[in-house]
Amino acid sequence: MKHALFxxxxxxxxxxxxxxxxxxxxxxxxxxxxLSLAVVIAAIGITEANTILLVASMLxxxxxxxxxxxxxxxxxxxxxxxxxxxxxxxxxxxxxxxxAFVSSLFVSEPAESTRExxxxxxxxxxGYLVVAVVAGVAVTYALIRPRLSEHLPGVAVAxxxxxxxxxxxxxxxxxxxxxxxxxxxxxxxxxxxxIAATVIVFSLFNMRAERPTAQAALANHEDGARSxxxxxxxxxxxxxxxxxxxxxxxxTKDS
Numbered sequence: 001m002k003h004a005l006f007x008x009x010x011x012x013x014x015x016x017x018x019x020x021x022x023x024x025x026x027x028x029x030x031x032x033x034x035l036s037l038a039v040v041i042a043a044i045g046i047t048e049a050n051t052i053l054l055v056a057s058m059l060x061x062x063x064x065x066x067x068x069x070x071x072x073x074x075x076x077x078x079x080x081x082x083x084x085x086x087x088x089x090x091x092x093x094x095x096x097x098x099x100a101f102v103s104s105l106f107v108s109e110p111a112e113s114t115r116e117x118x119x120x121x122x123x124x125x126x127g128y129l130v131v132a133v134v135a136g137v138a139v140t141y142a143l144i145r146p147r148l149s150e151h152l153p154g155v156a157v158a159x160x161x162x163x164x165x166x167x168x169x170x171x172x173x174x175x176x177x178x179x180x181x182x183x184x185x186x187x188x189x190x191x192x193x194x195i196a197a198t199v200i201v202f203s204l205f206n207m208r209a210e211r212p213t214a215q216a217a218l219a220n221h222e223d224g225a226r227s228x229x230x231x232x233x234x235x236x237x238x239x240x241x242x243x244x245x246x247x248x249x250x251x252t253k254d255s
Contacts (some may be wrong), residue, residue: 013144018072018207019217021065022214022217024069025085027087031062035061038063039099040103041056041060042163043104043170044103046100046163046167047104054163057162058160063161063165064159064161065088066086067194068139070085071136071199073085075202076207080214096165096166097166098169100167100168100169104173109174118167119176128193135159164187165187167183
């Protein structure tokens with residue numbers, strides 16, 4: 001059933017959105033490569049208090065997808081989707097903060113004036129929460145509408161996800177613990193706002209009906225992962241030997 005406010009949303013568009021979201025949430029070399037590059041750029045941006053570099057890092061980072069898919073999993077009431085999204089988000093969070101920490105060990109601690117600027121940048125406020133909710137609504141809607149997908153990078157810049165994580169790592173390396181806790185709170189605030197908005201929008205679009213699509217996408221991912229895992233040669237040898245033993249008596253009986 002289509003919601004009256006959105007009469008042009010086709011079921012295929014919703015199914016495509018689910019597949020794209022879960023594929024983008026899957027952890028892999030490409031995902032962590034982009035995340036690592038974005039963290040390095042963000043760490044440099046924080047060190048120099050350069051907002052342009054912080055914006056560039058937000059354009060590259062794929063961190064938004066596991067947050068959106070976590071909201072999708074809540075709407076679907078699917079533990080597998082929530083588990084995949086939660087694991088990806090947790091590993092991404094830890095990896096980003098750790099990489100930023102290590103990167104900051106090779107640079108000198110910024111001046112006190114820069115510290116004050118950085119602390120002000122990552123102080124949580126009601127305005128950040130409002131932006132996170134609005135951006136969450138925008139990016140979720142754009143994800144469902146194929147013609148709006150080109151606007152996703154612009155929406156990703158609207159909400160700060162990666163810079164607070166980079167600030168956690170860099171500030172911990174420099175011993176700025178007040179900035180560490182402030183940046184952690186800002187990241188949690190942004191994640192919570194996006195998830196809340198995603199749950200609302202996906203519920204309005206009745207995305208729960210796409211649970212079979214999500215389960216099929218996860219099954220395809222698991223099959224692909226198993227096919228890429230090398231099997232021990234001994235397994236094939238044992239299987240062949242077992243087949244030979246099983247066929248031996250039958251051949252003797254026929255003769």
